[in-house]
Amino acid sequence: MNIRIDANPGGMAVLAPDEFGYFGEYGGPIDDPRIAALLQEISDAFDTCMADPTYTDELMSLRKHYVGRPSPVYHARNLSPEGGAQIYLKREDLNHTGAHKINHCIGEVLLAKRMGKKRVLAETGAGQHGVALATACALLDMECEIHMGVVDIAKEHPNVSRMKILGCDLVPVSMGTGTLKDAVDSAFISYMKDPENMFFAIGSVTGPAPYPRMVQAFQSIIGQEARKQFIDQTGGLPTEVAACVGGGSNAIGLFSGFLDEPDVQLVGVEPAGKGLDTSDHAATLTLGKPGVMHGFRCYYLQEDDGEPSPVHSVASGLDYPGVGPQHCYLKDAGRARYESATDKEAFAAFMELSRAEGIIPALESAHVVAYAMRQAPKMSPDQSILLNLSGRGDKDIDFVIETLGL
Numbered sequence: 195m196n197i198r199i200d201a202n203p204g205g206m207a208v209l210a211p212d213e214f215g216y217f218g219e220y221g222g223p224i225d226d227p228r229i230a231a232l233l234q235e236i237s238d239a240f241d242t243c244m245a246d247p248t249y250t251d252e253l254m255s256l257r258k259h260y261v262g263r264p265s266p267v268y269h270a271r272n273l274s275p276e277g278g279a280q281i282y283l284k285r286e287d288l289n290h291t292g293a294h295k296i297n298h299c300i301g302e303v304l305l306a307k308r309m310g311k312k313r314v315l316a317e318t319g320a321g322q323h324g325v326a327l328a329t330a331c332a333l334l335d336m337e338c339e340i341h342m343g344v345v346d347i348a349k350e351h352p353n354v355s356r357m358k359i360l361g362c363d364l365v366p367v368s369m370g371t372g373t374l375k376d377a378v379d380s381a382f383i384s385y386m387k388d389p390e391n392m393f394f395a396i397g398s399v400t401g402p403a404p405y406p407r408m409v410q411a412f413q414s415i416i417g418q419e420a421r422k423q424f425i426d427q428t429g430g431l432p433t434e435v436a437a438c439v440g441g442g443s444n445a446i447g448l449f450s451g452f453l454d455e456p457d458v459q460l461v462g463v464e465p466a467g468k469g470l471d472t473s474d475h476a477a478t479l480t481l482g483k484p485g486v487m488h489g490f491r492c493y494y495l496q497e498d499d500g501e502p503s504p505v506h507s508v509a510s511g512l513d514y515p516g517v518g519p520q521h522c523y524l525k526d527a528g529r530a531r532y533e534s535a536t537d538k539e540a541f542a543a544f545m546e547l548s549r550a551e552g553i554i555p556a557l558e559s560a561h562v563v564a565y566a567m568r569q570a571p572k573m574s575p576d577q578s579i580l581l582n583l584s585g586r587g588d589k590d591i592d593f594v595i596e597t598l599g600l
């Protein structure tokens with residue numbers, strides 16, 4: 195199968211699924227007819243909005259004046275090894291709220307508003323998706339309901355406080371293990387009570403169709419900007435573009451700008467946690483197997499009975515047993531390469547980028563920095579790696595100080 199690139203009406207080139215929402219054999223629709231009807235409504239509304247200049251103009255205006263786009267591309271000269279490849283950073287950490295998630299949250303809330311919905315709801319693990327969504331809801335005057343496990347609430351004080359200040363209804367979930375998985379179930383139960391008035395906002399390129407293509411379209415701005423900025427600065431294309439992969443939204447966003455350039459190597463970096471030879475990692479594409487999880491087909495880390503495995507990463511945003519269908523497809527097609535970095539490598543990269551460039555990365559983003567630090571010395575000075583710095587590290591500073599004993 196060929197990689198198809200559609201210029202959707204927002205002017206963004208993206209990987210296009212087939213009419214059922216499959217990227218190759220991954221992704222796809224949901225079986226349940228009642229939910230399928232709700233998702234079809236979202237899919238139709240999304241297509242209508244993307245073809246409506248009043249929607250796309252508002253989205254582009256908010257990106258510019260509210261989020262602060264375009265985010266810069268920065269040549270990290272101090273981080274680039276002598277005699278090795280040059281490292282460039284796409285600075286998504288400089289967005290309002292400090293990460294790329296605001297890109298799709300604004301798109302989704304704007305869509306919900308156009309659909310006449312009253313309330314947006316979602317689950318959150320560490321609270322990053324919750325904060326970005328609560329921000330977009332405050333901005334666009336939409337009710338917001340976030341489900342979060344009680345264990346996570348106890349762990350993530352600053353994000354819990356942010357969500358409260360932003361005015362969202364935080365629903366503590368104590369059933370099961372009181373973590374992300376239970377928050378997903380709880381949010382879904384709430385959604386099914388009143389789907390006519392509610393919009394379920396998914397936080398990555400995961401879940402059933404149309405979420406993967408929708409979130410991808412909102413994140414593809416990263417790659418579109420980065421490509422133009424890189425060419426303006428260097429006169430050519432990067433040798434490699436790289437991003438960390440949790441669900442895969444920031445990575446597919448960056449890749450979107452370069453899919454049609456076969457000479458540009460696409461690299462996704464997964465969390466190897468305590469090591470690929472342990473069970474404490476979340477290296478889905480590296481060690482997972484294809485199957486159906488959370489309503490879509492993807493590679494995922496699974497137990498013998500097909501249940502998703504418990505996963506681990508020091509970066510909570512990467513701690514997911516599955517991955518977006520686009521990445522499964524790109525892996526099988528050989529178009530993208532998936533590598534991994536351990537917790538330990540991420541900590542080292544976190545410190546290195548902070549001290550070499552004065553940029554404190556999110557622990558999630560530190561995984562791709564670790565990859566670049568490993569890879570660049572093997573390349574030549576006329577080559578380059580453009581990596582996506584998906585978020586800033588403010589949220590991680592206390593944890594890093596404690597862990598490294600600084």
Ligand SMILES: *Cc1c(COP(=O)(O)O)cnc(C)c1O
Nearest residue numbers: 398440441442443444511558585
């Ligand atoms: C959530 C998050 C990620 C992982 O999500 P993707 O969908 O894989 O992009 C990466 N970096 C940061 C800063 C995040 O908040």
